[in-house]
Amino acid sequence: MASQTTNIPESLQKKGTPRAVILLSGGLDSYTSAAMAQAQGFTCYGLTVDYGQRHACELNAAYRVAKHLNIAEHKTVKLDLRAFGGSSLTDEISVPKNSDDLADSTQIPSTYVPARNTILLSLALGWAEVLGAFDLFIGANAVDYSGYPDCRAEFIGSFERLANLATKAAVEGKGQFKVHAPLLFMSKGQIIRSGHKLNLDYGITHSCYDPTKENLPCGQCDSCMLRLKGFDEAHLKDPLTYATTSMKE
Amino acid sequence: MASQTTNIPESLQKKGTPRAVILLSGGLDSYTSAAMAQAQGFTCYGLTVDYGQRHACELNAAYRVAKHLNIAEHKTVKLDLRAFGGSSLTDEISVPKNSDDLADSTQIPSTYVPARNTILLSLALGWAEVLGAFDLFIGANAVDYSGYPDCRAEFIGSFERLANLATKAAVEGKGQFKVHAPLLFMSKGQIIRSGHKLNLDYGITHSCYDPTKENLPCGQCDSCMLRLKGFDEAHLKDPLTYATTSMKE
Numbered sequence: 001m002a003s004q005t006t007n008i009p010e011s012l013q014k015k016g017t018p019r020a021v022i023l024l025s026g027g028l029d030s031y032t033s034a035a036m037a038q039a040q041g042f043t044c045y046g047l048t049v050d051y052g053q054r055h056a057c058e059l060n061a062a063y064r065v066a067k068h069l070n071i072a073e074h075k076t077v078k079l080d081l082r083a084f085g086g087s088s089l090t091d092e093i094s095v096p097k098n099s100d101d102l103a104d105s106t107q108i109p110s111t112y113v114p115a116r117n118t119i120l121l122s123l124a125l126g127w128a129e130v131l132g133a134f135d136l137f138i139g140a141n142a143v144d145y146s147g148y149p150d151c152r153a154e155f156i157g158s159f160e161r162l163a164n165l166a167t168k169a170a171v172e173g174k175g176q177f178k179v180h181a182p183l184l185f186m187s188k189g190q191i192i193r194s195g196h197k198l199n200l201d202y203g204i205t206h207s208c209y210d211p212t213k214e215n216l217p218c219g220q221c222d223s224c225m226l227r228l229k230g231f232d233e234a235h236l237k238d239p240l241t242y243a244t245t246s247m248k249e
Numbered sequence: 250m251a252s253q254t255t256n257i258p259e260s261l262q263k264k265g266t267p268r269a270v271i272l273l274s275g276g277l278d279s280y281t282s283a284a285m286a287q288a289q290g291f292t293c294y295g296l297t298v299d300y301g302q303r304h305a306c307e308l309n310a311a312y313r314v315a316k317h318l319n320i321a322e323h324k325t326v327k328l329d330l331r332a333f334g335g336s337s338l339t340d341e342i343s344v345p346k347n348s349d350d351l352a353d354s355t356q357i358p359s360t361y362v363p364a365r366n367t368i369l370l371s372l373a374l375g376w377a378e379v380l381g382a383f384d385l386f387i388g389a390n391a392v393d394y395s396g397y398p399d400c401r402a403e404f405i406g407s408f409e410r411l412a413n414l415a416t417k418a419a420v421e422g423k424g425q426f427k428v429h430a431p432l433l434f435m436s437k438g439q440i441i442r443s444g445h446k447l448n449l450d451y452g453i454t455h456s457c458y459d460p461t462k463e464n465l466p467c468g469q470c471d472s473c474m475l476r477l478k479g480f481d482e483a484h485l486k487d488p489l490t491y492a493t494t495s496m497k498e
Contacts, residue, residue, distance in 0.1 A: 079328045084376045115375035118415045122371040126364035127333045149420040158414050162407045166367045171398040 017043045019133035020180075021124045024048045024074070026061030028205045028227065029139030029183055032195040034069055036182045037137045039198060045131055046074040047124050051113070052082035057215045061206035068204055077123060081113060117150035121159050121179065129167050134175040136163075141183050141191070144226050156181045188226055189233025196236060203239035216243040266292045268382035269429075270373045273297045273323070275310025277454045277476065278388030278432055281444040283318055285431045286386045288447060294380055295323040296373050300362070301331035306464045310455035317453055326372060330362060366399035370408050370428065378416050383424040385412075390432050390440070393475050405430045437475055438482025445485060452488030465492040 020042035022034040037044050046069075048062040059076065066074035117140060124136045138156070145151040156179050163177035164170040170177055183191050195202065207227045208217035217224050219242035231238040269291035271283040286293050295318075297311040308325065315323035366389060373385045387405070394400040405428050412426035413419040419426055432440050444451065456476045457466035466473050468491035480487040 075332055077329065077332050080326065081375065083324055083326050084379045112417055113375075114378035114417070115371055115415060118371040118411065119368075119375055122364055122367040126330065126362075126368055129363035130333045149417055150415045152414070155411070155414045158407075158411045162367065162404070162411050165401070165404045165407050166364060166399045168361055168363070168398055 017041060018135060019043045019045060019072070019128075019131050020135035020137055021045045021047055021128045021131065021133050022071070022137040023120050023124055023139065024062045024065055025139070026058045026063075026065060026206045027139070027223075028195065028200075028202050028207060029141060029191060030062075031065045031069075031139075031200060031202070031205050032191050032198070033137045033139040033180070033182050034065065034071065035195065035198045035200055037135070037180065038069060038071075042135060042137075044069065044071040044137075045127065045133065046071045047120075047127055048074070048076040049120055049123060050076055050078045051116070051119075052080045057206045057208075057211055061204060064204040068201060075127065079119070079123075081116075081119070084114060112148055115150070117148075117155065118159070121163075125163050125167065125177070128177070129169050132169070132174075134169070134177050135180060136177065137180045137182070139183055140181045141188075142185060143187050151184075153181075153184060156184065187233060188230025192230045192234040192236060196234065201239070205240075212243045214243075216241060218242070219244045266290060267384060268292045268294060268321070268377075268380050269384035269386055270294045270296055270377040270380065270382050271320070271386040272369050272373055272388065273311045273314055274388070275307045275312075275314060275455045276388070276472075277444065277449075277451050277456060278390060278440060279311075280314045280318075280388075280449060280451070280454050281440050281447070282386045282388040282429070282431050283314065283320065284444065284447045284449055286384070286429065287318060287320075291384060291386075293318065293320040293386075294376065294382065295320045296369075296376055297323065297325040298369055298372060299325055299327045300365075300368075301329045306455045306460055310453060313453040317450060324376065328368070328372075330365075330368070333363060361397055364399070366397075366404065367408070370412075374412050374416065374426070377426070378418050381418070381423075383418070383426050384429060385426065386429045386431070388432050389430045390437075391434060392436050400433075402430075402433060405433065436482060437479025441479045441483040441485060445483065450488070454489075461492045463492075465490060467491070468493045 020037050022037055022044050024030045024034060024046040034044055034046065046066045048059060050059055117138065121136060121138060128134065128136055140151040140156065142152050149155060160177060160179040163179065169175060207223045209221040209223045210218045212218065217240055228238060269286050271286055271293050273279045273283060273295040283293055283295065295315045297308060299308055366387065370385060370387060377383065377385055389400040389405065391401050398404060409426060409428040412428065418424060456472045458470040458472045459467045461467065466489055477487060
């Protein structure tokens, strides 16, 4: 069980400890959302989908996060989305570097993986149903990922409605599914500050889209730049060592 | 391309040949829905998900169906739903035999795979987005599978709404996703009669939940019994040879 179970709402305490399935990527967002779920009193089941990402370090980071949070169970499901292609994260398209309009961009970047969050949430839903869990947590963020259609509140709400029509558990009236996206409207700086308050160690996470052979984050891809900007906003130091840093002063 | 492209609606002819992703299981329902998609003028891309079903014969049947229909492309994606458990089709739960209340039953059977159609459709959506397709076909049926929450019209409609919020292609206004479930309100007999008119060879399909070692259908599981009842209703002979037949006269 979790170490962060201090803020259990009274309503949840009465029901015992409800289970939640948490999508864990190994990045700082999903780590923070898992810790928030624990802080809300959920017994957490971590689901990592190995969808053919370019780097094993993302999966290793997910194992470290699951271990650090001491969650009830962690599963990795293999699903090769490279079969479909269409993204620089799973395909032979090059990862963009030193993008100018990082936060302001409303364009959908090449790092978008087609239907990714729909697929991830549907797998979380399948496992939740078997576990008797009705709560799914996803670290989606609409602020920094405004260009990703499946990181928007409308999408999260629509998936929640679907979940309540799609499953035996909901149809039999055993409960109502809730899709939690606690980071949805937070800036990266706010996310990092929240995690800092929960004593998270962001040194175990991995964010880079294009690490070096030595597994050092590049410091130049959109994900590294967002992360560094977030630590800057939070007035905290990123514990990771970067291959190079191109942050503008 | 398909051989059954005689009934192309005029609206589709003008746009060329639109692509559709068809979920192919190797059963007679998905075979029939694929043939219907071809008859409507779609260029068909077949997606089979190897989700740890008990028997390889289901996958072999999907290859035969794809070949027989001469579809544009057929992909099999491996995704081990056994990791989650909770179904007699993927888990060590025994398959029910000689059920009494086959067609009338509104109970959800043990052969229900948690969130199965949500997962299958989300994968179809991912591939469709890469292909530039906006049409998904699923052989879901609400008549014989009234107990399955994800075989109902509400579910199909809800997934369609989700697809139009979840994807780059829809958000950028390139098209609107449509989830086709042409068999939704048809009896098994009506499905078989429709397939017969489209010259389908149901001898290449596989329906049994629990075949013998020699890959003969058992004739006693819910799926065999529904199939046999359907051929009976359609006044047609099932081309398959069964290990045993327990149909009541």
